[in-house]
Amino acid sequence: MGLKERRQREKQARRNQILDAARALLFDKGLQATSINQIAKQAELGVGTIYFYYKNKEEIFADLQEEGLEILFARILKTANLDLPPDEKLRRIGRQYVRFSKENRNYYDIINYFLAAPEIFFAPSLKSKVDRHGSQIIGLIVEIISAGNRTGLFHSRNSRRDAITFWGTLHGLIQFKKLKDTVLAGDSHQSLLDHAVEHFIGGLQGN
Amino acid sequence: MGLKERRQREKQARRNQILDAARALLFDKGLQATSINQIAKQAELGVGTIYFYYKNKEEIFADLQEEGLEILFARILKTANLDLPPDEKLRRIGRQYVRFSKENRNYYDIINYFLAAPEIFFAPSLKSKVDRHGSQIIGLIVEIISAGNRTGLFHSRNSRRDAITFWGTLHGLIQFKKLKDTVLAGDSHQSLLDHAVEHFIGGLQGN
Amino acid sequence: MGLKERRQREKQARRNQILDAARALLFDKGLQATSINQIAKQAELGVGTIYFYYKNKEEIFADLQEEGLEILFARILKTANLDLPPDEKLRRIGRQYVRFSKENRNYYDIINYFLAAPEIFFAPSLKSKVDRHGSQIIGLIVEIISAGNRTGLFHSRNSRRDAITFWGTLHGLIQFKKLKDTVLAGDSHQSLLDHAVEHFIGGLQGN
Amino acid sequence: MGLKERRQREKQARRNQILDAARALLFDKGLQATSINQIAKQAELGVGTIYFYYKNKEEIFADLQEEGLEILFARILKTANLDLPPDEKLRRIGRQYVRFSKENRNYYDIINYFLAAPEIFFAPSLKSKVDRHGSQIIGLIVEIISAGNRTGLFHSRNSRRDAITFWGTLHGLIQFKKLKDTVLAGDSHQSLLDHAVEHFIGGLQGN
DNA sequence: GATGAATGAGCCTTCATTCAT
DNA sequence: GATGAATGAAGGCTCATTCAT
The missing domain is CATH 1.10.10.60 (Homeodomain-like)
Structure with missing residues (x-):
């Protein structure tokens, strides 16, 4: 042994x-x-x-990606554990992800690389790693939304789907950063993200 | 002559x-x-x-990407011109984008490639093409949201930011398709997208 | 006509x-x-x-080389026409060539290129151009040496061969410039050239 | 081990x-x-x-050039070691270099290539090899001239500069071979070289 | 376990030259 | 006379991967 x-x-x-x-x-x-x-x-x-x-180059990068996901997870976890109302937690998580994409640019890039690449790329074994960590992060958000539900702040009917939606929105919008000069029409990228988070929270509360 | x-x-x-x-x-x-x-x-x-x-490989792909964006734009435009209430238009646009990502997979991939790649990649000349088309699509959505505002169906305070948020959400979530086995936990990707669109519309109506 | x-x-x-x-x-x-x-x-x-x-690229460069040779020739001619004793003329011509190799670096390089290239390169037609100008320069030096002979300052038995030797020495030594750190052992390249010219003149006077 | x-x-x-x-x-x-x-x-x-x-093409050629320099050095060394008066040694070294340029034409070309090429070309590492060997050859000539000084045959005040001058003259004149039809005016290239060597020796003895 | 020499298909790109218009 | 589109061989070089030691 x-x-x-x-x-x-x-x-x-x-x-x-x-x-x-x-x-x-x-x-x-x-x-x-x-x-x-x-x-x-x-x-x-x-x-x-x-x-x-x-086994190959990709596997190495997958490990690196995992590192990145761990860092990201740690950030999110820390935020999720703060003593704050659920909506505020979501706001902060949104900002954390943006910060991560800036401050840990390289990790962000590699995560993004795997996520944005055409599916052909992925060997199943690699996939599971990414997925596991992704699931953890989603899990944290699910928990926050559920907590909001319990206190009556939110009215989510499917907190898992909402959590993924939240994450997807962040993920998608961060990629738009490079369009800031035209599509964003000079509007600040950060404001856009804040706006989107607010919109999302509004949706949770709305109904 | x-x-x-x-x-x-x-x-x-x-x-x-x-x-x-x-x-x-x-x-x-x-x-x-x-x-x-x-x-x-x-x-x-x-x-x-x-x-x-x-001049190089990238320029060829930029042309191809433009083709894709034109197809996508045509689809969205057609939907936007239907005689339907704004919320229904958004639903259909959401579905159109998903369909585009499936039926025109290759065009979708190439668009995605440029969008998801680290910023360094872009030659300014290429960028402008993408941006122009992207702006057109966003413009259509802005118009739909504004229309909804006018009829009192929506209460968007910033229809441009909302439009971009909408598009970003779709864009981000479509990339999650490859996570369906784990993060999505077997949930159908289509349902997720529908859910997200619904959530977004809810947010527009909410306040 | x-x-x-x-x-x-x-x-x-x-x-x-x-x-x-x-x-x-x-x-x-x-x-x-x-x-x-x-x-x-x-x-x-x-x-x-x-x-x-x-006819081809080389012919263009040959014309350019001719330009360079004309500039060089003009410099030498001017020096040869000064009212100075023959030995002094040779000294000045040596310095002129060095200056030409520095100040007209590009012309020098192209002249050198053709001169140093393996023989295979030359089409006969190109050759004649170069040769003609080369001969003119040699002719000037021959004249100087002959003048020195006439005044009893020099004792050259074959002023043509001596002229070519003089030119060859300059030509060869200028190429050594890039060896200054090691072969020249830190000695100034200019001093070396001066020394060589002096040595050459000494040889002319010696016997 | x-x-x-x-x-x-x-x-x-x-x-x-x-x-x-x-x-x-x-x-x-x-x-x-x-x-x-x-x-x-x-x-x-x-x-x-x-x-x-x-690492690249140039490095291969540098090795080849070194081979050539070694062959050349061996020839010169052999000549330098003969039991002959210094002036005779110089004459023979001159002839050796000419012979080398003919018999080892290819090695000569490659050495010449590096020596005649515009300075930009040299990677420092390559340079050192050439320089080292060049220095060795110059060293041999310095020694011969010094020996001549000691026996009173020569009166060189700077045997290093004289040695380099000698070598430069040979180097430069050999490149003139391709001009034999016009500049050399039909004169034999070999005679020219002999003449130049004689002139150089004359310069050493003269003063 | 660890090594590192060997591979060779393939990459992007350049360029002198030709020839139909 | 002038054009410029077309060529395609060739260039230098990279790189993931294998395998005998």
Whole structure:
């Protein structure tokens, strides 16, 4: 048992070593420009070794994405645990996601990359990781909405669907940032997001 | 006089020839896997000829994206022109976008690609095209919301921001399709979209 | 006759137009990076037109080289015509060539390019142009050495060979400039050239 | 221990294999016309393999140039070690360099290429190799001139500068070979070189 | 477990040149 | 005379992946 554990621990250590290298490169040069050979060199490992621990490049990035999701989750969790009314929590979560997309730009990009890519890309094994974390975040929002329901503040009939809608709205609108000069017509992106969150909350309360 | 015109027409014909080839390949193999060399072969033209008409790969895709946006716009426009109450129009527009993402999957993918890619990617010239079409679509939705306001059905205080929010919600949620097994927990993606549209409409009416 | 002349004049005008473009590009981007297509664009002419006036790229550069040789020749000629003793003339000519290699760097490079290239390159027609100008320069030096002989200052037994030797020494040593850090061991390139000229003059006087 | 050594040896063997191919092509078709793809084919290796051993084309040629410089150095060294008076040594070195430029035409061309190319070309790493070998050769000549000084045959005040002058003269004049029909006016190139060497020696003795 | 040499298809792009109009 | 669209071979180079050691 102890042996098996040690094996496991060492394996994880190596994976971390690889991840450290990949992360450094990714953050420095971007997703496309980062190659396995470069990761190997950066990690001071042989290329073959990388392939021993990761089936392919995509899997490495999936792990990195997971990291990003964990950071994001932690932020959301912290917000969800504050002693605030549910609507205020939603507002803050909205802002947290926007902040994350700015402050953790690289993690945001990689998450976005997988989410926006055509489905063909995903090997099922990768998918499950992303999904698991996504579910956790959705779970937190579901909980907030349910809490609002309980206090009579919200009137959601399907808090899961509403939670996903909320997240989808944030996710979609953040991608619009690059349209600010024309579609947004000079309106501040942040105001838009705030507006959308308000609209969403209004919808929860409305009925 | 006629000569210059003919030249111009022929030049456009060649561009179409190239676009046809690019579209065929793109739709068959996806964005990343489509190379200029392949396009040339498919178009039965020399590689150099492609470069004579397009500065690079991205410009070809920008043209293709414009095609997609035109199709999408036509769909939305048709819906917007129906003789229906504003809320119903929004419902149908929501469904149209989803349908577009399925039936014109390839066009959807290419639009999505540009929208979701990290900002760095955009050459300003390409950007303007996308933006212009995006603005047109948003414009239609603004008009619908305004109409709803006028009849007292909606109470939107900022129809432009609401329109963008609406579109952003659709855009974001469609990307979630690939999460259906876990995050969506088996719930139908279509129901989710419908729900979101309903929620959005509720928000418009609410106050 | 008048017609033929006009034709000739117009032809030369077009060639100058091309040369102007080629020169501008060459001086801006270097020899290798300048293509016929670019020259055509810069000259606001069709590519085909370029080929009507020049058989190929090399011929254009040969004309440019001739320009350079003319500038160089003018410099040398001016020096040769000064009212100075022959040895002083040689000293000044040496300095003139060095200055030319610096101040007219681009012309120098193109002259050097043809001179240093493996023989295979030269079409006989191009060769003659270069040779003619080269001969003129050598001729000036021959004259100086001969004048020195006449006044008893020099004792050259073969002023033509000596002239070529002089020129060859300058030519060879200027190419060594890029070795200044190691072979020249920090010694100033200019001092080296001066030294070489002095040595050469010493050889002329010596016997 | 033995393993590491063997690895090293094999690595060198591959580099030689590549060099053999590059040399063969270079000597057959000239410098400009030799491409990495061709080298790979000739060496019966994948293109990628070439890039595994050499960073780029220039690095291969630098190695080849080093080969050439070694051959040249060996010739000069042999001459310098003969039991002959210094002036005679210089005469023979002159002839050796001319012979080298004929008999090892291809090595000569590649050395010349680097020496004559506009400065921009050189990566510092490549430069050092050339310089090192160049310095060695100059060193030999310096030694000969110094020896001549010691026996009273020469009166060089700066044997290093004189050595470089000597070498520069040879280097420059050899490039004039292609001008033999006009500038040299039918005079034999070899006689010219002999003359120049004699002139140089005269300059050493003169004062 | 770890290595790293080897691959080779394929990428994007350039360019001198031709030729029908 | 002038044009400029068309060519396509060729260039340098990258990179995920494999496999013998």
